[in-house]
Amino acid sequence: MAQVEATTERTVAADAETVFDALADYTGTRAKLLPEHFSEYEVREGGDGEGTLVHWKLQATSKRVRDCLLEVTEPSDGELVEKDRNSSMVTTWRVTPAGEGKARVVVTTVWNGAGGIGGFFEKTFAPKGLARIYDAVLVKLATEVEK
Numbered sequence: 001m002a003q004v005e006a007t008t009e010r011t012v013a014a015d016a017e018t019v020f021d022a023l024a025d026y027t028g029t030r031a032k033l034l035p036e037h038f039s040e041y042e043v044r045e046g047g048d049g050e051g052t053l054v055h056w057k058l059q060a061t062s063k064r065v066r067d068c069l070l071e072v073t074e075p076s077d078g079e080l081v082e083k084d085r086n087s088s089m090v091t092t093w094r095v096t097p098a099g100e101g102k103a104r105v106v107v108t109t110v111w112n113g114a115g116g117i118g119g120f121f122e123k124t125f126a127p128k129g130l131a132r133i134y135d136a137v138l139v140k141l142a143t144e145v146e147k
């Protein structure tokens with residue numbers, strides 16, 4: 001079982017604190033950022049960064065739907081980590097300053113992939129698909145914070 005990783009990044013025309021606060025706002029902003037791949041979004045505990053428990057279904061492909069129950073932590077400044085209680089999937093959001101009034105957002109998701117030929121295809125194609133999904137989230141994030 002090999003680890004699979006997908007990373008996407010974007011520079012946003014807003015300061016890092018504003019961008020981070022938008023990402024950490026699970027009761028408000030975060031729901032607005034999710035593309036059609038996400039459904040059944042529900043905040044179950046907390047709602048603002050550390051201590052949040054949030055649920056959604058992620059439809060990565062026409063046949064693959066993950067039921068995600070994510071615990072949110074903030075291990076360091078500008079970092080949100082979402083650990084799925086239902087799988088090995090961990091998504092890390094890092095927001096850093098990128099010059100005057102700009103922020104760089106990097107989102108990385110890792111999980112333990114399948115073995116054998118299925119694992120080969122997962123490792124080959126899943127990161128590209130997930131990167132497209134998170135790129136759509138980052139486009140919506142930019143639109144939201146650049147208002």
